[in-house]
Amino acid sequence: MRLKIALLVVSTALLAAVATGCGGSDKSASTTEAAAASCDKDTLSLIKEGQLTIGTDNPAFPPWFGGTPPKGSKWKISDPTSGEGFEGAVAYAVAKELGFAKDEVKWVVVPFDQSFKPGSKSFDFDINQISFTPQRAKSVDFSDSYYNVNQALVGVKGTPIASVKSAADLKDYKLGVQIGTTSYDYVVNTIKPDKQPSVYNNSSDVNSALKARQIDGIVVDLPTAFFITGAEQVPNSVVVGQFPTKKTPEHFGLVLTKDSDLTECVDKALASLKSDGRLADIQREWLSNKTSAPVLK
């Protein structure tokens, strides 16, 4: 019996040695391509040749996307192919800058957590209100900012939270946030409420929880806050206020495959949209009435 146990131990150890020994093969040189990437449309490395594949989540919500999905369309609430809404317009402006006509742009549904899975991606870039964070940038490429964003608070009219004047007053409230968002980070790291926030899979679930009064308020980016109240996503809701801009403003970036050749070209396109004021025009067109709210000091 003892011999058999010894055999078992030895063989297990051998197996373990095999497993760990092979684990040591570090990836040696992450070949950073010399920045010779030309942004000529024909030389871009794309998911599918001749077309620009852009990802976003479904449903696509205003004010980020607009238009009405035609019957039989897979898109809900908004239709990214319409080019309407802030992110829709930005996506097509970038595409045009890269040399793609409107009909050369294809949209794919990419749930938030799919945009950064390991391995290959189904999109050339993803536009889905994804904020830049250094941690995220380790796994994917971010373009430069196309929108600087503030977090905001949504509550229900007539409830105590609706009369809150500062972030410090929020300690005793149960806040709800969507998972993986910088709104969550803001609640946990800046507001630091005494009650553990509730965390939901998607924005619809956060809204449901406020409707059911399981939470007192929602922390979300300001334009989305106006959509929740304006489109009656939560009846009787109100934008209580926006949180002050941080020292380094939070910004949205386009997400690309890590070390993608395309990142540089997208940045060039964004730079040109900024320098001649087209990005500012798009922002005025789609977000102008969605940026003013009292600041919660």
Place this chain on the structure above:
Amino acid sequence: MSVDAETGRGHRGSRILADLTSGGARGAAIALASTAVFFGLIALAVVTSSGWDDVRRAFFNGDIFRDSFPEIARAFLVNIKIFLIAEALILVVALAIAVLRSLPGPVLFPFRALAIAYTDLFRGIPTILVIYILGFGAPALELSNVPKSPMFWGITALVLVYSAYVAEVYRAGIDSVHPSQEAAARSLGLSRATTLRFVILPQAVRRVVPPLLNDFIGLQKDSALVALIGPIEAFRQAQIDQAATFNYTPYVATALLFVLLTIPMARLTDWLIARDRRRQSAGGAR
């Protein structure tokens, strides 16, 4: 009994070790060599595949594991709370349903029908749907006296769903007690209720302990579904860490915690089945 198939030959103690040593020293050596080659080849195939570096970074990142594990372990206490409360309630609710369903006589038909309708309904609806419907739907009615807490509704949903399964397990146990037992008890002057309480149920429950534990292993895993309506338990905490780092190691850490919890339960179930079998084959009363 169907469980007999799982127990195989008359193993005692550690069954892996017993299996390994059943062929003598030579057999054990062959078994070990074949095991080493088999798993060695698999390991080799995995680590030499082109995507292995990516997979290792994404799923087995030591730093992220160390960072996220304590938080996830703390959140795992919420899972433990959920299923301990749910298990206690399920044992009672399910037994009540099973007893309702086994009530005899035409007068009591409505109760039997109710019990059947209940088990049909709640075994038919996916757990995740029950949790969503109750978790967001019930509080939205804004009835006074009805709690709004997602923990309350999450646990309620799990109790409703699992009671339907466990009631069937109980019923199988009750049905397995030979009718002569009841006849004998009644002929001794015991009332129907007393017979059920002191003769039928003790035998029935003892027989269904292994399948009961089996359902509870399922319940332990499904406690993660409560996260959908807000509470931060282990899976949700892992999602939060994953979303912050874009790395899947926290999921692996959570899986590890669940496995660590369910393996002792699974071994206990195996042991109970084996014990039961020994008792029966020893020629005891049955």
